[in-house]
Amino acid sequence: MTHHFNLIKEENVPELKSVARLYRHETTGARLLSIINDDDNKCFSINFRTPPKDSTGVAHILEHSVLNGSMKYPIKEPFVELLKGSLATFINAITFPDKTCYPVASQNTQDFYNLIDVYMDAVLHPLISPLTFQQEGWHYEIENLKDLLTYKGVVFNEMKGALSSPERVQEESILEALFPGHTYGFNSGGDPVNIPDLAYEEFKRFHDTYYHPSNAYVYFYGDDDPEKRLELMEGYLKSYQAIEIDSSIPPVKPLKQPQKVKVYFDAGQDTDSQKKCYFTVNWTLTDKSDPLLVFSFDILAHILIGTPASPLRKALIDSGLGDDLTGLGLENVEHRELLFSTGLKGLSSGDSDKVQKIIFDTLETLVKDGIDKDMIEAAVNTVEFQLRENNTGTFPRGLDLMVRIMTTWLYDDDPLKPIVFEKPFQMIKEKLNQVDRYFEEMIRKYLLDNPFRVNLLLIPDVNVARQREKAEKDRLAKLRAGMSEEGLQKLVDRTNTLKKRQETPDTAKALASLPILKLEDLDKKIKMIPISNENRKGIEVLHHDLFTNGIVYLDLGFDLAVLPADFLPFTEIFGRALLEMGTKTEDYVTLSQRIGKYTGGIESHPLCLEGYQSEMSVTRLILRAKATLQQSGKMLSILQEVLLTAKLDNPERFKQIVLEQKAGIETQLAMRGDQYANKRLQAHFTTAGWATEQINGISSLFFLRKLVKDIEKDWKTILTQLESMRKLLINRLGLICNVTLDNESWKVFSPQLEGLLERIPENPIEPVKWDITPPAKMEGLAIPAQVNYVGKAASLYSLGYRLDGSAEVIFNHLRMTYLWEKIRVQGGAYGAFCVFDHNSGVLSFVSFRDPNLAGTLENYSGTDKFLRTLDDTRLSADELLKSIIGAIGLLDAYQLPDARGFTSMQCYLTGETDEKRQLYRDEVLSTTRADFNAFGDVLEKAMSAGVVAVVGARTALESAAVDLTITPVL
Numbered sequence: 001m002t003h004h005f006n007l008i009k010e011e012n013v014p015e016l017k018s019v020a021r022l023y024r025h026e027t028t029g030a031r032l033l034s035i036i037n038d039d040d041n042k043c044f045s046i047n048f049r050t051p052p053k054d055s056t057g058v059a060h061i062l063e064h065s066v067l068n069g070s071m072k073y074p075i076k077e078p079f080v081e082l083l084k085g086s087l088a089t090f091i092n093a094i095t096f097p098d099k100t101c102y103p104v105a106s107q108n109t110q111d112f113y114n115l116i117d118v119y120m121d122a123v124l125h126p127l128i129s130p131l132t133f134q135q136e137g138w139h140y141e142i143e144n145l146k147d148l149l150t151y152k153g154v155v156f157n158e159m160k161g162a163l164s165s166p167e168r169v170q171e172e173s174i175l176e177a178l179f180p181g182h183t184y185g186f187n188s189g190g191d192p193v194n195i196p197d198l199a200y201e202e203f204k205r206f207h208d209t210y211y212h213p214s215n216a217y218v219y220f221y222g223d224d225d226p227e228k229r230l231e232l233m234e235g236y237l238k239s240y241q242a243i244e245i246d247s248s249i250p251p252v253k254p255l256k257q258p259q260k261v262k263v264y265f266d267a268g269q270d271t272d273s274q275k276k277c278y279f280t281v282n283w284t285l286t287d288k289s290d291p292l293l294v295f296s297f298d299i300l301a302h303i304l305i306g307t308p309a310s311p312l313r314k315a316l317i318d319s320g321l322g323d324d325l326t327g328l329g330l331e332n333v334e335h336r337e338l339l340f341s342t343g344l345k346g347l348s349s350g351d352s353d354k355v356q357k358i359i360f361d362t363l364e365t366l367v368k369d370g371i372d373k374d375m376i377e378a379a380v381n382t383v384e385f386q387l388r389e390n391n392t393g394t395f396p397r398g399l400d401l402m403v404r405i406m407t408t409w410l411y412d413d414d415p416l417k418p419i420v421f422e423k424p425f426q427m428i429k430e431k432l433n434q435v436d437r438y439f440e441e442m443i444r445k446y447l448l449d450n451p452f453r454v455n456l457l458l459i460p461d462v463n464v465a466r467q468r469e470k471a472e473k474d475r476l477a478k479l480r481a482g483m484s485e486e487g488l489q490k491l492v493d494r495t496n497t498l499k500k501r502q503e504t505p506d507t508a509k510a511l512a513s514l515p516i517l518k519l520e521d522l523d524k525k526i527k528m529i530p531i532s533n534e535n536r537k538g539i540e541v542l543h544h545d546l547f548t549n550g551i552v553y554l555d556l557g558f559d560l561a562v563l564p565a566d567f568l569p570f571t572e573i574f575g576r577a578l579l580e581m582g583t584k585t586e587d588y589v590t591l592s593q594r595i596g597k598y599t600g601g602i603e604s605h606p607l608c609l610e611g612y613q614s615e616m617s618v619t620r621l622i623l624r625a626k627a628t629l630q631q632s633g634k635m636l637s638i639l640q641e642v643l644l645t646a647k648l649d650n651p652e653r654f655k656q657i658v659l660e661q662k663a664g665i666e667t668q669l670a671m672r673g674d675q676y677a678n679k680r681l682q683a684h685f686t687t688a689g690w691a692t693e694q695i696n697g698i699s700s701l702f703f704l705r706k707l708v709k710d711i712e713k714d715w716k717t718i719l720t721q722l723e724s725m726r727k728l729l730i731n732r733l734g735l736i737c738n739v740t741l742d743n744e745s746w747k748v749f750s751p752q753l754e755g756l757l758e759r760i761p762e763n764p765i766e767p768v769k770w771d772i773t774p775p776a777k778m779e780g781l782a783i784p785a786q787v788n789y790v791g792k793a794a795s796l797y798s799l800g801y802r803l804d805g806s807a808e809v810i811f812n813h814l815r816m817t818y819l820w821e822k823i824r825v826q827g828g829a830y831g832a833f834c835v836f837d838h839n840s841g842v843l844s845f846v847s848f849r850d851p852n853l854a855g856t857l858e859n860y861s862g863t864d865k866f867l868r869t870l871d872d873t874r875l876s877a878d879e880l881l882k883s884i885i886g887a888i889g890l891l892d893a894y895q896l897p898d899a900r901g902f903t904s905m906q907c908y909l910t911g912e913t914d915e916k917r918q919l920y921r922d923e924v925l926s927t928t929r930a931d932f933n934a935f936g937d938v939l940e941k942a943m944s945a946g947v948v949a950v951v952g953a954r955t956a957l958e959s960a961a962v963d964l965t966i967t968p969v970l
Helices: 058-065 078-084 109-124 130-136 154-162 166-178 200-210 226-237 291-305 311-318 349-369 373-389 397-409 422-434 438-448 464-481 485-503 508-512 565-580 588-598 629-645 651-671 673-682 687-696 698-713 715-729 743-759 806-825 854-861 863-868 877-891 897-910 914-925 929-945 954-959
Strands: 005-013 018-025 031-036 042-049 088-091 099-106 139-141 150-152 216-222 259-266 277-287 324-331 337-347 453-461 532-536 539-544 551-559 601-610 617-628 735-740 778-782 789-795 831-837 842-848 947-952 965-968
Touching (some): 005 226, 042 397, 058 130, 058 154, 078 109, 078 806, 088 109, 130 154, 130 485, 150 154, 166 337, 216 397, 277 324, 277 349, 291 324, 291 337, 291 373, 291 422, 311 324, 311 337, 311 349, 311 651, 324 651, 349 453, 508 877, 551 629, 551 897, 565 588, 565 601, 565 629, 565 651, 565 687, 565 698, 565 715, 601 629, 617 687, 651 673, 673 789, 687 698, 735 743, 778 954, 789 854, 789 929, 806 863, 806 929, 854 863, 863 929, 947 954, 954 965
Parallel strands (some): 031 216, 259 453, 539 735, 778 947
Antiparallel strands (some): 005 018, 018 031, 042 216, 088 099, 551 617, 601 617, 789 947
């Protein structure tokens, strides 16, 4: 026993180069999993089983609320203070359907322990007062007796925004239909219709019931001292005793017969929404106790729908009945059971039976005729490559591991099953050698013969929003009519009390309780990324000597500046066409299988950047490829074929790509309207910003809609444009080549790369000057939504501002103080951001899931006064230090090797040298309060000269006290 923790199990995990130790705390029964390795991005999470019994969102509201002050840290929002002044590489909280997780990560050990201390006190000793519940959950808002009664609350508005997305409505409806009466049948995030049914007493009781060490799953990962982990946890748990908590998640009760369900969603103002239905077939498969089955389903799902060549995906898309696939795919993280879900969106309601028939006919054919062996081999390689590479992007590897581990640990099963993959994969390969029909029999048993399924038809209805809004207003009006003047006055007093709390700053004494780093704890020097460059036959070749565990990361960047402006909207679909339409020697199915068999994937991405404080712009189409060093020759061979012989003359396949691209933007608009508002803003100021909006912004959506019709009417002209684009783009003289790989492996790969580069044709470069027409300066973009995404932007450099690193500190402070308090805390939006591009000098303010519009714009205009009036009381030395620390944390964001190599290439292309980066860091570290005050003058000019873009409901855009040019989008 160590620090009152009993060691239950210790196991080497060679797949992760780690040692795993599983403990149980002697006095409380708390479970602790300690993953020990050399990853300096240390991770921690404390997790609780939190099964909801209704859709009031109690677990979600509690997740928000416990981070709003605790006994040891009695400030309004310790979470915000941590965001403001930590080197954390991740800090958040996550509500799942049956658990709530509180994860943090940091590369700095002292910062890591500080984060743990705040989080442990938050979950075990939160203050969670009624005012916290009202702010984060919901409350009646009424400032004067004559005002109408309204609902307000962060989670209330967050879920209004979430459920504005048809995909989210579809997901919740699938779960409700598959699991009626079960925990998973409720909306753990909360339905805005039900959230106001939650009383504070129930909310408090939920914490008292489930947030106890006896119901806790504690997780550590990384290179910190494993003994210190146990010592820390004993300090937090020693005052508790074990109690009985009934938080178990029972197995779901299977449906005996397949069900059919219809659900209606908001079609906005679109009266021509006949072909906007969603149809899915959704199965519950099995629990996750057998890792062989789980990994087999990962592969089977990839076989069926994972690539454009996958037989089920291909059959659905080839039908022409819809625009793109929809559904949950293989859902293997959020529930005790595995789910599989697929179908089509953008179809007519009368075609749902046809889609169902295609799904089952295709599955029957696969069982009868067998699955193509190359397809199986490609899927096995792809899934295994992903597991071995363990590339989680910007999300810390340790936290991705934690999410997977919880898929068994939460249900009292072995937590290592989901991460120990060598043995299951070996078993799968043996079965494939011994059993001819391994995956075919899985299709038969778990899909064709499985009655535990639901067919869901999602139908657009222009009346949904109106009915929903009316029901809410009627509910509030009825409540108000039944209240006495005394009762209304109490609500007015409560509203004002909450506002006063929101507006009252924490005391210096309370803020001083929070642990923060010292300036000397910060690295004074930038993090260098090794880079070498050479010119090979007109091609710039960059190499980054980084350890990649034997994986070659290759980026090929083709110069978009050679294209006429009207070709730019083709960029993303042209990149996909190169990889998804086949070549001179093979069709796209065979090509897709070949990519899957021999590489870790090849993708295309646009890259548009403004030069570092210069008039230059960088606009590229990047092909990003990766493979093991052993298979790198085959990767290069595939790239050569797609670049030189891609078969573009296939109007049916090209139309499918266009429809999928269009559907993807339409989906994202409802979910991340802030991103599209910001792209619209950026298009006013820089060539790169305008190009980005043309390539994958709202302008591109309009282009794609027209293109669908043009393909049918005049394919010959479209093909001529595509061929012209290929001739202009695929050019050795316009190419940059970026390789991330260790030096020894580079010596092997470099001669092979030479063979590809010398085969790329060479043509004179003739950059085109684009005639740029920006959007309207005050623009409203109408979509079906219950909330808004409100943006305002200006170019600081054009207003005379000269870059200083203090801007990084100032914007970090603005995000986590003024904008957070005004727009989230007081305004009820989910969040607000200020995004400053120090290359171009463009500053954007954008809100997220915001119930307001004009008020938010007014708050943006108040940023200058906020900065100018900061004094030693409102911006103390500690507050300034926090903002500096937070800025350094943003500059030092954790990156995996492929991302580091790509970042280095971007700096090279934009002219951001290491010397400039170091100067910027020096300025960050030397920021003073005077810099804040002086920057107020900059923001006053910016807000006076700024442009506006708002994505939201037409009714909100029309009724706002702002003169907007309204453009219907969805």
